[in-house]
Amino acid sequence: MAFTSRLLSRSSRQLCSGQFILQPAHSVQVRAFANEAAAPPALKGDEMLKNIFLEVKKKFETAIGILRKEKITIDPEDPAAVAQYAKVMKAVREKADLFSESQRIKYTVETRTRDIPDARTYLLTLKEIRIKRGLTDELGAEAMMMDALEKVETELKKPLMRNDKKGMALLMAEFEKVNQKLGIRKEDLPKYEEQLELKIAKAQLEELKKDAYEAMDTQKKREEFKEEEMPSVKSLDIRNFI
Numbered sequence: 001m002a003f004t005s006r007l008l009s010r011s012s013r014q015l016c017s018g019q020f021i022l023q024p025a026h027s028v029q030v031r032a033f034a035n036e037a038a039a040p041p042a043l044k045g046d047e048m049l050k051n052i053f054l055e056v057k058k059k060f061e062t063a064i065g066i067l068r069k070e071k072i073t074i075d076p077e078d079p080a081a082v083a084q085y086a087k088v089m090k091a092v093r094e095k096a097d098l099f100s101e102s103q104r105i106k107y108t109v110e111t112r113t114r115d116i117p118d119a120r121t122y123l124l125t126l127k128e129i130r131i132k133r134g135l136t137d138e139l140g141a142e143a144m145m146m147d148a149l150e151k152v153e154t155e156l157k158k159p160l161m162r163n164d165k166k167g168m169a170l171l172m173a174e175f176e177k178v179n180q181k182l183g184i185r186k187e188d189l190p191k192y193e194e195q196l197e198l199k200i201a202k203a204q205l206e207e208l209k210k211d212a213y214e215a216m217d218t219q220k221k222r223e224e225f226k227e228e229e230m231p232s233v234k235s236l237d238i239r240n241f242i
Contacts, residue, residue: 059096066092068242074212075234076205086201101200102193105133119149119160119171139182148174209233 070088073081093100099107108129116122127142152170153160160167179185184192216230 059098062096063092064242066095068239070239072238073234074205074209074236074238076202076209078234081234082198082202082205085205086197089201089204090197100193100197102196105129108133117161117163119162119168120153122162123149141178141182141184144178144181145175148178212236 066088070084070091072085072088075081090100092098109126112129113122113125116125123142123145130137130142149160149171152167152174155170156164156167160171162168212233216233219225220228220230
């Protein structure tokens with residue numbers, strides 16, 4: 001069914017995008033050979049591509065193996081179902097050695113901001129990443145961080161550069177005030193990560209629910225299924241379709 005295909009395709013996208021970042025210098029052109037017997041020895045690029053394929057295949061099979069065993073209830077309104085789905089996907093990530101969403105965001109931030117020289121562009125890039133990830137700034141932290149930057153730059157009478165140790169120390173002190181105002185503590189970061197994973201799990205279950213209804217509606221339009229009553233989505237067992 002369509003929703004099962006979506007689940008599997010999402011897993012495969014995570015396997016590919018979460019683990020392998022191919023730089024332009026590593027790109028490989030596909031070559032056609034006149035016949036297999038006359039094929040030249042594999043080049044380094046071919047070997048790299050082969051190893052990547054085998055690694056992705058291994059991770060995908062690991063993910064499918066877990067999904068075949070674990071029960072997933074498609075009920076995004078049930079906290080227990082959401083927690084179970086998040087638990088299953090966490091097991092998939094750990095066994096297949098994939099990034100969590102928090103780790104993926106951290107990796108994106110590190111790679112996107114590595115060469116940014118000034119604090120203002122850095123904060124604006126963080127905002128861009130957040131929006132593209134579909135994350136909401138419910139506490140209004142971004143505006144408070146920009147206000148903190150404005151205060152520091154006014155005090156310095158110049159734009160704050162990230163290699164300015166004194167200026168960055170002032171900014172970090174202002175950020176700590178923001179954290180205190182918002183009630184954010186470093187020791188609570190694991191809790192925030194767990195909350196993020198639950199939000200993501202709920203959103204994915206909502207997507208699966210939508211896919212399931214669309215698949216059943218399509219099937220119900222077929223003549224042979226018009227008289228059949230479609231089951232409740234939450235009663236479906238994805239393991240039966242893998």
